Amino acid sequence: MDARRAAGAAPEPTGASTRGRLGAAIVALTTHRSPDRTICPSDAARAVGGESWRSLMAEARDAARALAAEGRVEIIQRGERLDPTREWRGPVRIRALPPG
Numbered sequence: 001m002d003a004r005r006a007a008g009a010a011p012e013p014t015g016a017s018t019r020g021r022l023g024a025a026i027v028a029l030t031t032h033r034s035p036d037r038t039i040c041p042s043d044a045a046r047a048v049g050g051e052s053w054r055s056l057m058a059e060a061r062d063a064a065r066a067l068a069a070e071g072r073v074e075i076i077q078r079g080e081r082l083d084p085t086r087e088w089r090g091p092v093r094i095r096a097l098p099p100g
Contacts, residue, residue: 038093
């Protein structure tokens, strides 16, 4: 399954924000992976932005941070879970958390 279809990249509802679409892509992509697998924020940016995905990277990272703060995903860097309320830089990975 390609990333755009997995992320629900079918026509978006009118008025849906880019951040909301990125968040939905992150949730869809991470839940379609096994629990021990992760995605990169660029996977969501590519699913939403197509060829202009690079311009969405900051928003994709922000969407991941918001989802992590809600307890829906965790952000991993060098094998360690990052606190979404703290400053972090560099490459990160995103993994779904089980509901509940």
